[in-house]
Amino acid sequence: MKKLQRASLLLSLIEAMKRQGSWCGETSIQKAVYFFQEMVGIPTGFEFLLYKYGPYSFDLTDELTALRADAILTLEVRDPRYGPSFAPGELAALVKERFAKTINRYRDHVEWVAGRLGNRNVAELERLSTALYVRLHNAGASTENRAAQLLRLKPHVRPDDAEKAIIEVDQMAEDAEALQAQ
Amino acid sequence: MDYLLRDSLHAGVVYGRIDQYRLIDTLRVLPESDQDGAEPRVGIEAGGLQSAEGLLLARYFMYSQVYFHPVRRIYDIHLCDFLTAWLGENQFPTDLDRFLELTDNEVLVEIAKAVRDESHPGHEPAHRIARRGHFRLLYERNPTDAAKNPDAGEAVHNAACQRFGGEFFRHDRYREQGSAADFPVKMRDGRIVSSVAESDVLRNLPLVNVDYVFVAPERRVEAEGWLADNRDDIIGRVEEDES
Numbered sequence: 525m526k527k528l529q530r531a532s533l534l535l536s537l538i539e540a541m542k543r544q545g546s547w548c549g550e551t552s553i554q555k556a557v558y559f560f561q562e563m564v565g566i567p568t569g570f571e572f573l574l575y576k577y578g579p580y581s582f583d584l585t586d587e588l589t590a591l592r593a594d595a596i597l598t599l600e601v602r603d604p605r606y607g608p609s610f611a612p613g614e615l616a617a618l619v620k621e622r623f624a625k626t627i628n629r630y631r632d633h634v635e636w637v638a639g640r641l642g643n644r645n646v647a648e649l650e651r652l653s654t655a656l657y658v659r660l661h662n663a664g665a666s667t668e669n670r671a672a673q674l675l676r677l678k679p680h681v682r683p684d685d686a687e688k689a690i691i692e693v694d695q696m697a698e699d700a701e702a703l704q705a706q
Numbered sequence: 707m708d709y710l711l712r713d714s715l716h717a718g719v720v721y722g723r724i725d726q727y728r729l730i731d732t733l734r735v736l737p738e739s740d741q742d743g744a745e746p747r748v749g750i751e752a753g754g755l756q757s758a759e760g761l762l763l764a765r766y767f768m769y770s771q772v773y774f775h776p777v778r779r780i781y782d783i784h785l786c787d788f789l790t791a792w793l794g795e796n797q798f799p800t801d802l803d804r805f806l807e808l809t810d811n812e813v814l815v816e817i818a819k820a821v822r823d824e825s826h827p828g829h830e831p832a833h834r835i836a837r838r839g840h841f842r843l844l845y846e847r848n849p850t851d852a853a854k855n856p857d858a859g860e861a862v863h864n865a866a867c868q869r870f871g872g873e874f875f876r877h878d879r880y881r882e883q884g885s886a887a888d889f890p891v892k893m894r895d896g897r898i899v900s901s902v903a904e905s906d907v908l909r910n911l912p913l914v915n916v917d918y919v920f921v922a923p924e925r926r927v928e929a930e931g932w933l934a935d936n937r938d939d940i941i942g943r944v945e946e947d948e949s
Contacts, residue, residue, distance in 0.1 A: 527857070528856065528857065550885070550886075576745075585883075585884065585885055586883035586884065589881075589882055589883050589884055589885065589886065589913065590881035590882065590883060592882075592886075592913055593881040593882045593913035593914065593915040594852070594856045594881060594915065595852070595856075596856065599886060599902060599909065601900070601902060601903040601909065603903075604899040604900060604903035604904065605739055605740050605741075605897075605898070605899060605900070605903075606739055606900060607738075607739075607886075607888050607900050607902070608886060608888060608900060608902045608903070608909075614853075615852070615853065615856060618853070618854075618856075619856070
């Protein structure tokens with residue numbers, strides 16, 4: 525995927541997440557892109573590893589800053605108690621106009637991710653994204669085994685929340701397959 | 707802090723100077739927000755916020771005026787060209803002893819040898835380094851062009867290579883990376899707030915964004931004329947949406 529083409533999808537995802545009520549801080553965007561890439565299968569090409577709040581991509585952090593340097597994204601302060609949010613920058617409209625075909629092609633995928641993650645808080649996003657990470661790295665393992673693995677990776681998560689996250693991610697994966705088949 | 711002060715001194719510029727004493731005095735380990743269970747992070751007391759702004763502005767000026775100065779960047783490119791030609795496909799040795807033997811002195815001696823020897827694989831870049839025959843700046847990013855095409859330099863480079871041949875041009879693109887300058891600030895009333903929320907300077911801190919196209923000196927005049935005649939057309943070309 526070309527650089528500006530990928531930028532147009534990140535922009536679409538951020539806007540869709542905002543419409544769903546997301547804070548759109550870096551953590552929310554990291555998790556949304558992880559699902560967008562690893563569950564919905566959009567080849568954005570970021571490398572993710574397991575980090576403090578679940579799967580995290582240093583490449584994506586670099587890209588978000590680079591997009592700010594290009595005025596495609598900007599930072600906005602919505603509440604001084606919390607970190608800043610990402611928002612479309614001065615040149616966002618130009619990129620969206622030039623890559624309208626790409627945006628249209630992946631519109632359903634973007635809305636799918638935003639609809640499922642946009643209204644989640646950071647703790648929920650951490651659980652769900654880690655549950656997806658465990659699913660991807662333990663293909664075929666039972667729900668109990670994967671919940672146990674999630675608890676080993678994130679000991680502060682409550683056991684019932686871990687199991688709920690595993691079940692929810694399994695359901696999301698089934699829905700994502702239907703979306704990809706469309 | 708250390709590298710900014712040292713580089714500023716040795717490069718003879720004033721940009722890198724900061725109030726490091728005040729900054730160090732006000733650094734604190736703080737919860738990253740007022741929320742319960744917030745993780746600890748390096749932050750600052752409100753009284754040191756201007757020193758932190760000074761540090762980040764100094765860093766920006768050092769990057770834009772020194773580290774990313776076009777002449778310094780093109781010498782990096784010529785050096786990479788020389789090392790690639792000299793060391794071949796294997797490039798730097800991975801054997802530790804052999805790697806440690808390859809110091810600046812060995813490289814400088816080899817550059818001097820390559821300048822004298824026209825059959826040396828690194829003769830051309832060595833000559834450009836040692837005889838100040840470096841490529842010259844043909845195009846650099848500016849806000850007007852960026853508003854039409856965020857990758858204007860790439861468009862210019864591609865068109866120039868097509869017109870004159872790739873060996874006469876180099877493209878250098880760098881956009882700042884890493885995280886935003888967001889860290890916790892302990893206010894005088896004890897609240898913890900985001901630095902970006904508290905500081906107009908940090909919220910609007912410019913980011914380093916370099917987009918240079920260099921041309922070989924022997925093609926400079928011709929290429930400058932060509933670019934002047936075709937600039938708007940070239941910059942208007944953005945990559946295709948092939949979706």
